[in-house]
Amino acid sequence: xxxxxFFTAITVSCSSTVDVPYSxxxxxxxxxxxxxxxxxxxxxxxxxxxLALQMRDIIKDKLNQGWSDxxxxxxxxxxxxxxxxxxxxxxxxxLVVWVIPPIIVVLSLLxxxxxxxxxxxxxxxxDGLEQINPSPEKISExxxxxEKIINEP
Amino acid sequence: MFVEIGYIAIGVSFAxxxxxxxxxxxGGIKKIPELIVSARWGLYSLPFLLLxxxxxxxxxxxxxxxxxxxxxxxxxxxxxxQYTWVALYAGNAGSLLFIAIVFxxxxxxxxxxxxxxxxxxxxxxxxxxALVLTFFLGIICFMAxxxxxxxxxxxxGQGINPLLVHFGMFIHPPVQMTGLVSVTIPFSIAIGAMLxxxxxxxxxxxxxxxxGMISWLILTMGLLLGSxxxxxxxxxxxxxxxxPVENSALMPWLAMTAFIHSIMVQKRRxxxxxxxxxxxxxxxxxxxxxxxxxxxxxxxxxxxxxxxTMGWLFLMFMGVSLFGSLIAFLLRMDNLxxxxxxxxxxxxxxxxxxxxxxxxxxxxxxxxxxVFPVLAKVINGTTVTVGEPFYNVVVGPILxxxxxxxxxxPFFPWRRATKSNIYRAIRVPLAAGxxxxxxxxxxxxxxxxxxxxxxxxxxxxxxxxxxxxxxxRTRMRKGEPVWIAFTNLITRNRPRYGxxxxxxxxxxxxxxxxxxxxxxxxxxxxxQPGDTYEIGGYTxxxxxxxxxxxxxxxxxxxEFKVTKGNKDLGLMxxxxxxxxxxxxxxxxxxxxxxxxxxxxxxxxxxxNNGEAIFRILLNPLVWWMWAAGPVMAIxxxxxxxxxxxxxxxxxxxxxxxxxxL
Numbered sequence: 001x002x003x004x005x006f007f008t009a010i011t012v013s014c015s016s017t018v019d020v021p022y023s024x025x026x027x028x029x030x031x032x033x034x035x036x037x038x039x040x041x042x043x044x045x046x047x048x049x050x051l052a053l054q055m056r057d058i059i060k061d062k063l064n065q066g067w068s069d070x071x072x073x074x075x076x077x078x079x080x081x082x083x084x085x086x087x088x089x090x091x092x093x094x095l096v097v098w099v100i101p102p103i104i105v106v107l108s109l110l111x112x113x114x115x116x117x118x119x120x121x122x123x124x125x126x127d128g129l130e131q132i133n134p135s136p137e138k139i140s141e142x143x144x145x146x147e148k149i150i151n152e153p
Numbered sequence: 154m155f156v157e158i159g160y161i162a163i164g165v166s167f168a169x170x171x172x173x174x175x176x177x178x179x180g181g182i183k184k185i186p187e188l189i190v191s192a193r194w195g196l197y198s199l200p201f202l203l204l205x206x207x208x209x210x211x212x213x214x215x216x217x218x219x220x221x222x223x224x225x226x227x228x229x230x231x232x233x234x235q236y237t238w239v240a241l242y243a244g245n246a247g248s249l250l251f252i253a254i255v256f257x258x259x260x261x262x263x264x265x266x267x268x269x270x271x272x273x274x275x276x277x278x279x280x281x282x283a284l285v286l287t288f289f290l291g292i293i294c295f296m297a298x299x300x301x302x303x304x305x306x307x308x309x310g311q312g313i314n315p316l317l318v319h320f321g322m323f324i325h326p327p328v329q330m331t332g333l334v335s336v337t338i339p340f341s342i343a344i345g346a347m348l349x350x351x352x353x354x355x356x357x358x359x360x361x362x363x364x365g366m367i368s369w370l371i372l373t374m375g376l377l378l379g380s381x382x383x384x385x386x387x388x389x390x391x392x393x394x395x396x397p398v399e400n401s402a403l404m405p406w407l408a409m410t411a412f413i414h415s416i417m418v419q420k421r422r423x424x425x426x427x428x429x430x431x432x433x434x435x436x437x438x439x440x441x442x443x444x445x446x447x448x449x450x451x452x453x454x455x456x457x458x459x460x461x462t463m464g465w466l467f468l469m470f471m472g473v474s475l476f477g478s479l480i481a482f483l484l485r486m487d488n489l490x491x492x493x494x495x496x497x498x499x500x501x502x503x504x505x506x507x508x509x510x511x512x513x514x515x516x517x518x519x520x521x522x523x524v525f526p527v528l529a530k531v532i533n534g535t536t537v538t539v540g541e542p543f544y545n546v547v548v549g550p551i552l553x554x555x556x557x558x559x560x561x562x563p564f565f566p567w568r569r570a571t572k573s574n575i576y577r578a579i580r581v582p583l584a585a586g587x588x589x590x591x592x593x594x595x596x597x598x599x600x601x602x603x604x605x606x607x608x609x610x611x612x613x614x615x616x617x618x619x620x621x622x623x624x625x626r627t628r629m630r631k632g633e634p635v636w637i638a639f640t641n642l643i644t645r646n647r648p649r650y651g652x653x654x655x656x657x658x659x660x661x662x663x664x665x666x667x668x669x670x671x672x673x674x675x676x677x678x679x680x681q682p683g684d685t686y687e688i689g690g691y692t693x694x695x696x697x698x699x700x701x702x703x704x705x706x707x708x709x710x711x712e713f714k715v716t717k718g719n720k721d722l723g724l725m726x727x728x729x730x731x732x733x734x735x736x737x738x739x740x741x742x743x744x745x746x747x748x749x750x751x752x753x754x755x756x757x758x759x760x761n762n763g764e765a766i767f768r769i770l771l772n773p774l775v776w777w778m779w780a781a782g783p784v785m786a787i788x789x790x791x792x793x794x795x796x797x798x799x800x801x802x803x804x805x806x807x808x809x810x811x812x813x814l
Contacts (some may be wrong), residue, residue: 028675035538041396043274043433043540044390048729048757053766056677086540088525093533099516099524112510116503119495 030059030069034076035084043086091147156221159209160300163250166202167290169195174283181276181349182629189276194269196279197261199286203254210247210299214240220306220718223247223299229734230310231704239322240313242266245463248330253289255327256334260333263338267360271346275358278345285337288470296463312705315732315739325382329375329402333440334412335368339412340437343512344478347430353488355419355426362416365433368414370789372406377782388755390675390739390770392778395544400523404516408436411512416506417648421567423492425506427482430489432509434478439516441471447494481703497569505560511558515551519544545620545670553606556663559656560586560613563649564620585615603671610660612665617653643791651792658785665778674771682763689771690718691752693725698763706730709759711767715745715752727754751775 031045036052044052044059055076062072076084088094173195180188210223214237219225226238227247242248260282268275293299317326341360346357374729379399393399412432418425445467495502522539529537564578584742589611593604621639628638643650678686687693694714701708710728714721726745732739745752753770 024676033540033542035540041386041398042389042394046387046391046394048388048738048755050758053758059224081536083526083536083538086538087542088537088539093535094537097522097537097539097543098547100521104517104521105514105551108510108514112506116495116498116506119491121494150605 155209159206164203167294170287178280181397199257225310229310246297272347274349278341281341325378332372332375336440343433369409400444405440407516426489501565543621581619582612582616586612595678605666629677654788658781661777661781701813723807
């Protein structure tokens with residue numbers, strides 16, 4: 001029943017397409033990639049600061065004038081510096097930020113594989129089970145309890 | 154007068170905490186029970202001392218004693234009385250005091266829970282907890298004393314940060330801070346056991362796991378409450394922005410998630426002894442990192458209100474504790490050799506390990522993205538922003554793989570499995586996943602990434618329900634009616650079935666996040682009173698706008714009537730408050746929420762004639778994300794409830810100790 005609710009909810013909510021003009025969608029996407037210069041840590045899409053509103057208007061205007069996304073981004077970079085973009089450029093120093101994560105992934109997986117291999121041939125500490133030599137009464141008590149656990153409703 | 158008493162209490166508690174750490178450590182090493190007992194009773198008295206300080210501070214707030222610097226900086230005459238509680242932790246000094254008292258309480262509870270069962274490692278654990286507490290109390294005492302007086306008493310205070318004046322703020326910051334500091338408890342228990350050379354006996358594992366899960370739950374709730382707060386007040390229609398401070402809370406959560414899973418392997422199989430130590434050290438370091446980024450944050454963030462100049466102290470403490478625990482780890486490695494070895498790649502042990510590595514990768518990449526702007530600035534002098542698009546691309550896929558592992562991992566048997574075992578266990582979930590994808594494509598959802606993500610959720614959900622169904626059916630064959638069979642099934646192995654409930658919560662969270670990030674509709678519209686607008690089947694009429702003046706703020710309120718089809722959804726009041734003194738605008742969204750979608754109105758700008766810009770959002774399935782909170786809480790608590798164990802010993806306890814097994 002719960003999966004059914006899940007399903008209906010997903011299909012109903014995600015398949016109903018709402019007609020948002022393409023230019024609006026494009027503007028929204030761009031707004032999400034430009035930082036608001038005066039509000040710490042918020043994009044102009046998130047911020048309701050007057051400056052952010054102005055910048056959103058600039059983006060709308062430029063799009064209407066037929067500017068490309070890249071041109072608009074370049075325009076803001078020229079005005080405010082590269083840190084105005086939320087996504088660091090894939091060139092220069094910021095290339096490093098993009099290169100390291102895949103390296104982390106590959107290295108960790110390599111280490112994981114090596115660790116598993118070494119664990120499989122590793123020495124292990126004896127838990128001394130072999131030297132326990134329990135009495136026969138103990139063993140029968142043990143198996144009785146096991147039986148009980150298995151058979152109880 | 155009260156203030157002076159509180160001031161003294163803080164000084165005494167610092168001295169006492171220093172004594173506890175030294176006495177407990179020396180008592181542990183030299184085996185002097187008297188010292189240990191005195192340290193323990195010292196700890197028990199700490200919460201009372203700190204309570205005196207807190208009462209003094211609260212009293213200063215209530216009586217508007219602006220001669221106290223912290224009170225003058227974080228409240229004013231206009232502040233409503235109930236916000237005293239928020240003001241208590243709104244600034245740096247007060248939040249540190251809050252952390253100190255909460256942590257002292259947690260430490261008392263932790264020591265009470267381990268002192269009988271772990272007599273050997275308790276002194277070390279106590280010393281570690283006291284050390285952390287000493288660090289906080291030292292900062293409070295010497296650098297940020299909330300009870301410090303001002304040389305001249307101002308007539309009125311500066312007031313509380315208006316962004317904090319919100320219901321979510323009553324709980325999110327304290328829960329989040331408690332979560333971060335609570336990681337210290339499982340850390341101390343684990344490292345304490347290691348220092349006492351008891352790491353090779355898995356006696357600490359049960360209680361360490363319990364505290365790990367408590368800490369995990371608090372962190373989870375802190376994150377969810379924070380998202381909820383962002384969703385309702387930050388007013389952009391989202392709940393997570395990969396802000397540096399959000400990341401700093403996410404990283405310890407990721408590490409703790411790894412820990413509460415891998416600890417199960419040690420509990421069941423006596424393996425991963427070293428690995429668990431490493432993970433808990435990482436989690437603890439990341440939680441200190443979180444506090445550092447929040448307080449001394451070198452990166453701009455929306456959380457800048459608790460900022461201070463003492464970030465470097467946290468960084469130093471983090472460095473010292475990381476270095477110290479690693480040295481201790483290296484010295485004690487010989488005690489941590491596993492009882493058993495990994496037998497096969499196809500086993501639950503390997504799946505746990507794989508899951509752990511994925512979580513740590515996610516944590517480290519997040520860390521990397523958060524510190525990169527600082528590195529770039531220091532090394533190269535360039536300012537870079539690493540924001541949402543980066544994390545979506547880099548961390549997103551890893552989270553998706555984690556969901557896959559969550560879906561199929563639990564069906565791998567312990568030790569080793571054959572390929573046909575695995576095939577039998579995962580064929581139903583896998584089929585369900587493919588079916589999900591087909592249905593989703595059939596109803597017209599064409600976003601390939603979203604389809605993949607939903608299919609993955611389908612696999613995980615089917616896995617869990619299939620397991621419940623099969624277990625229940627087996628019990629029903631023995632003649633139990635459905636509900637009794639189901640209850641018996643899940644109450645017999647609570648860690649496992651509680652875990653499944655938490656996994657369901659995670660799935661609800663994932664589905665909400667996937668749907669709302671791929672299928673959210675957003676439109677900014679300019680409206681005059683009297684205008685009507687239609688979007689996504691909703692009709693909204695902008696009836697009126699009005700202004701209300703309060704002592705500290707002006708509110709601009711829009712009144713909307715919303716209908717969907719023929720159904721009247723009632724009136725909605727999105728509003729914007731302008732706090733004159735702070736020159737800050739706080740937005741309050743109006744939300745109509747149901748399990749299918751949220752209808753969300755945010756005011757962007759009001760002009761005098763009533764014309765205004767509004768942002769309308771249709772956010773699908775966000776409701777499920779908030780509903781996931783209680784589900785995860787119930788699951789965690791269920792997994793923690795004590796279970797009667799039937800045990801038979803083949804040899805007596807004394808014999809076992811004698812042989813040092």
